[in-house]
Amino acid sequence: RPKNFPPGPLTLPLLGNLLNFSQEKPLEDFERLRKSYGNVYSLFIGPRPVVVINGLKAMKEAMVVKATDFAGRPQDMFVNDITQNKGVILADYGLRWKEHRRFALITLRNFGLGKKSMEDRINDEIQYTIKTLEQSTGGTLSPQVMFHNAASNIICQVLFGARFEYNDDLIKVIVQCFTENAKMTNGPWAMVYDSLPITHSLPLPFRNAFKNYELVNEHKKTRVPGQPRDFLDCYLDKLEKRGNDGSSFSEELLTHYILDLHFAGTDTTSNTLLTGFLYLMNYPHIQERCQQEIDQVLQRNDRVSFEDRHSMPYVQAVIHEIQRIANTVPLSVFHCTTKDTELLGYSIPKGTIIIQNLTSVLREEGQWKFPHEFNPENFLDEQGKFVKPEAFMPFSAGPRMCLGEGLARMELFLFTVTLLKKFKFTWPEDTGEPDFTPVYGVTLTPKPYYMKVHLRSLA
Numbered sequence: 001r002p003k004n005f006p007p008g009p010l011t012l013p014l015l016g017n018l019l020n021f022s023q024e025k026p027l028e029d030f031e032r033l034r035k036s037y038g039n040v041y042s043l044f045i046g047p048r049p050v051v052v053i054n055g056l057k058a059m060k061e062a063m064v065v066k067a068t069d070f071a072g073r074p075q076d077m078f079v080n081d082i083t084q085n086k087g088v089i090l091a092d093y094g095l096r097w098k099e100h101r102r103f104a105l106i107t108l109r110n111f112g113l114g115k116k117s118m119e120d121r122i123n124d125e126i127q128y129t130i131k132t133l134e135q136s137t138g139g140t141l142s143p144q145v146m147f148h149n150a151a152s153n154i155i156c157q158v159l160f161g162a163r164f165e166y167n168d169d170l171i172k173v174i175v176q177c178f179t180e181n182a183k184m185t186n187g188p189w190a191m192v193y194d195s196l197p198i199t200h201s202l203p204l205p206f207r208n209a210f211k212n213y214e215l216v217n218e219h220k221k222t223r224v225p226g227q228p229r230d231f232l233d234c235y236l237d238k239l240e241k242r243g244n245d246g247s248s249f250s251e252e253l254l255t256h257y258i259l260d261l262h263f264a265g266t267d268t269t270s271n272t273l274l275t276g277f278l279y280l281m282n283y284p285h286i287q288e289r290c291q292q293e294i295d296q297v298l299q300r301n302d303r304v305s306f307e308d309r310h311s312m313p314y315v316q317a318v319i320h321e322i323q324r325i326a327n328t329v330p331l332s333v334f335h336c337t338t339k340d341t342e343l344l345g346y347s348i349p350k351g352t353i354i355i356q357n358l359t360s361v362l363r364e365e366g367q368w369k370f371p372h373e374f375n376p377e378n379f380l381d382e383q384g385k386f387v388k389p390e391a392f393m394p395f396s397a398g399p400r401m402c403l404g405e406g407l408a409r410m411e412l413f414l415f416t417v418t419l420l421k422k423f424k425f426t427w428p429e430d431t432g433e434p435d436f437t438p439v440y441g442v443t444l445t446p447k448p449y450y451m452k453v454h455l456r457s458l459a
């Protein structure tokens with residue numbers, strides 16, 4: 001370890017700390033190491049030094065106060081290889097990342113991120129979800145494909161103006177590919193890949209992640225320059241206008257950029273919704289209290305608006321508590337230091353991989369009234385008003401924080417409220433006890449489950 005580097009467990013030559021982590025429950029290993037070495041500790045992925053940041057104080061200091069020092073992304077790792085070093089999520093801190101992030105924020109806003117038109121798109125998609133649920137009323141349904149495809153459709157509409165039926169074979173394969181990659185990319189197989197370059201060409205499970213998809217060419221055939229229908233058209237217009245201004249936009253990056261946004265906008269929102277409905281079914285008193293508030297505010301109106309959240313403090317608290325407990329992106333996306341820096345008295349050289357343990361903040365004792373239980377009181381004050389503690393960081397913080405936060409929050413609210421207004425969901429007793437332990441990956445996924453669907457007017 002370099003001088004004054006954060007402490008950490010003993011490392012092995014070549015393997016680094018690979019053997020400190022279990023396949024199924026690495027988050028428990030991260031927590032165990034935090035208890036032994038404190039909120040800022042170090043590890044090695046093969047020969048590469050890593051600093052793990054835990055708890056609100058250290059997280060804020062790194063991501064907000066020293067924002068640019070910690071805003072890089074590691075390069076030459078498994079995840080970079082599968083995305084061929086293109087795209088925006090894994091772009092290192094620099095011109096390409098800045099330009100593409102700015103472009104995404106502006107374009108998503110123009111296409112309605114935070115505005116009515118985006119709300120309409122989400123509400124339109126919800127109608128398909130309702131149809132699927134109606135077909136199952138009185139019976140049971142496995143909601144995995146439905147929620148994954150609904151989230152995928154919303155971002156697909158924005159990106160390339162298309163939606164797919166929930167049983168469409170192409171989208172099933174793509175979403176399945178996302179789910180598998182999300183399990184692989186920060187799991188132990190990725191660590192094997194990053195620690196032992198000799199394994200790269202071996203037929204190990206990580207080979208499955210090197211698949212891709214192509215939607216751009218088809219789209220190009222039908223576009224009218226200057227009349228963008230969607231995100232993809234906006235990018236193609238930008239390319240035509242760009243000239244020789246030295247900007248980083250290129251057609252080569254486009255497929256990966258779209259893929260990045262499609263992936264980031266699908267697996268996250270859908271797994272949060274899946275976790276939400278798993279808990280709502282198993283905490284019926286919380287589900288009922290939400291329904292009371294929804295009925296009171298909406299009365300006979302079936303169309304929910306994002307503005308309604310201001311009149312629904314309890315529902316807001318429940319959705320935030322779902323996000324806290326779902327802990328959908330538990331280790332964020334790995335960062336990297338952009339220069340030699342310091343954190344809480346430790347020295348961290350440029351190029352050190354940074355793992356933000358968001359789990360440690362979302363469950364931190366002292367920051368939450370009930371850190372270890374599902375309890376909406378975590379977001380309510382004594383008067384029953386909605387409050388958002390600083391430690392609520394499921395989207396991370398600082399310059400790299402999630403750029404889809406606005407879209408995600410709107411989706412979570414509109415889906416939860418619309419579905420709870422129309423249906424009551426119960427846990428099918430004949431499927432045994434619920435298992436709340438998620439499956440680990442870049443995104444945490446609830447184990448597949450069934451829900452019993454009742455029309456509320458008949459419930």
Ligand code: HEM
Nearest residue numbers: 089264265268269329332333395396400401402403404408
């Ligand atoms: C509940 C839903 C979501 C959660 C919990 C979530 C969480 C996160 C987290 C933790 C990061 C890493 C931030 C960091 O490295 O500091 C991230 C990055 C990102 N997210 Fe999300 N996200 C969600 C939905 C979305 C959606 C709907 C989009 C689609 C537009 C999206 C697009 C992105 C992108 C592009 C990045 C990379 C940002 C960058 O590197 O500058 N996310 N997200």
